[in-house]
Amino acid sequence: MLKLNNPDLLRNACLVAGEWVRAGSGETIIVTNPANGEIVGEVPSLAADEIEQAVDAAQKAFTTWSRLAAKDRSAALRRWFDLMVAHADDLAALMTAEQGKPLAEARGEALYAASFVEWFAEEGKRIYGDTIPAPTNDKRLIVLKQPIGVCAAITPWNFPAAMITRKAAPALAAGCTMIVKPAEQTPLTALALGVLAIKAGIPAGVFQVVTGKAREIGGVLTGSDVIRKLSFTGSTEVGRILMAQSAPTIKKLSLELGGNAPFIVFDDADLDAAVEGAIASKYRNAGQTCVCSNRLYVQAGVYDAFAEKLAARVAALPVGVGTEAGVLIGPLIDGDAIAKVESHVADAVSKGAKIVTGGKRHALGGTFFEPTVLTGTTQDMKIAREETFGPVAPLFRFETEEEVVAMANDTEFGLAAYFYTENVRRTWRVAEALEYGMVGHNTGLISNEVAPFGGVKQSGLGREGSRYGIEEYIEMKYLCSAIG
Incomplete structure (x- = not known):
């Protein structure tokens, strides 16, 4: 009541x-x-x-x-x-x-x-x-x-x-x-x-x-x-x-x-900070925000380490009714929302992705979904092209800066993007090359009242x-x- x-x-x-x-x-x-x-x-x-x-x-x-x-x-x-x-x-x-x-x-x-x-x-x-x-x-x-x-x-x-x-x-x-x-x-x-x-x-x-x-x-x-x-x-x-x-x-x-926000982790990034940024960006509001990270691109040299660290954090996220103490992940808004999340996970798995943690409806039932991490995701999967709007983090592997910028920009959307690097020169190159209205560097939270919020393209x-x-x-x- x-x-x-x-x-x-x-x-x-x-x-x-x-x-x-x-x-x-x-x-x-x-x-x-x-x-x-x-x-x-x-x-x-x-x-x-x-x-x-x-x-x-x-x-x-x-x-x-x-x-x-x-x-x-x-x-x-x-x-x-x-x-x-x-x-x-x-x-x-x-x-x-x-x-x-x-x-x-x-x-x-x-x-x-x-x-x-x-x-x-x-x-x-x-x-x-x-x-x-x-x-x-x-x-x-x-x-x-x-x-x-x-x-x-x-x-x-x-x-x-x-x-x-x-x-x-x-x-x-x-x-x-x-x-x-x-x-x-x-x-x-x-x-x-x-x-x-x-x-x-x-x-x-x-x-x-x-x-x-x-x-x-x-x-x-x-x-x-x-x-x-x-x-x-x-x-x-x-x-x-x-x-x-x-x-x-x-x-x-x-x-x-x-939105279809990319979240890019370069091999010189602070991985612990990047994991926390990904948690904040991807799982806030159970993944139901327009600026949520939808595609997590991780450079090959740190891919396995980042996946392991992220999966450990995600597996520990408390799921439950929003009024319960300590809960960080609530329900999805309705049946259509959870059906879309399930379809994205199923499509990814059918095309070779692996579920590291989560991947299914939560034991609480209803519209609760387990916080999920997928590895081995590729650009031909639904989860790369469509906005999932749920607590699922797909990890894409990349080799070079030029490759990941092209992958990140390969979408009709252009709302928000994120990237982690300690290289100052790369910071400016990537920030200017990303075709998005808002870009977060070494942070997963970019919204506030004093900064302009909005996107480009569609x-x-x-x-x-x-x-x-x-x-x-x-x-x-x-x-x-x-x-x-």
Whole structure:
């Protein structure tokens, strides 16, 4: 049974125009705990006309919110941040209940999510325009930066809090209004953020949360002339659909899509550090992150030693329900997720890979899968081409720097990459040669609020976080003033 310090955070209605509303049809979506299948709550399945009401409310709210002084918007966001930190334990409990990640990891996400609100509360006061020296003395040339307008965000289930604040915080700081459509599996955290937004004094219609069928809501949001910006985190396949649907209204888009991250260990690397980096990158959230290492390339001279060290660490990772003390690996999100992991392992084994540890469903049953290490994996296997999104580390052997860079870049994706080396010259060569939007050198953790997050190739468009993130919610206007 889910117990919260503040039970008011658990909502079964959507936040529209400052009110908590249910679907007129009475239709709901059941939210279950992936660790045990128990019902955690239910949320409305809003119809298209009810989503339109949220769009109308966002448009009305934009008129006043965008005219507030940046300092006043910043103060409201700061209050939201303070409330998120104060309620971090409850937000963590909600995330563990609906998403499955261990409680300590969920609390870390709650604070990570709050960090974007704090960061952009300050960045909103630093949206600077420009003056341009005119070619003639009778004119003055000015560049203004203004909020783009009503925005929408469609967010995933793997980070139910952080993927919302990473989009909503810069939007609100810039003077935009935001409609959030969270994943059907994890809407409760989003609604709790809505409760805290209201408590922080963010006006009605500025931050709204709607739940329902993804296809129906997505159709309304992409088809609306009012919504000028859409931000989406999810699969490349769905990103392509949303991009096409947004084309008729020429929306500005931010797309954070699929990844197939390489993790490269050169023979001069600190192997113990590389093992710890691989654990952090590969097994966090049971391997269900878009920047997880999906392909581990290890140079031939250290391949066996690295495999042995990694397998020993992985075999000892505690698996269980996220609320249990000491658990580091929780369940996968649903049956489809575990079926995909099984298919990748089976395909690899059928083509010559060997299971060093794990490799099957966990004895706990349900959607738990044993943390796994495979050796002898090759580029022709599914696990090399597709994003596994599970706790499986396939180890690929390589001989030369040129070979591994080519192997790492042999994918349509370009989100994150990692490599370990103590050679300074190699560091710069490899970092610049990898075709990825983010590269970690001698670390498996690269995400924070101050750095730009995003990919290249078919991993997406735009950047989130950092001083660049707020630019995604701004339009540039050029003013030419004749003065005589």
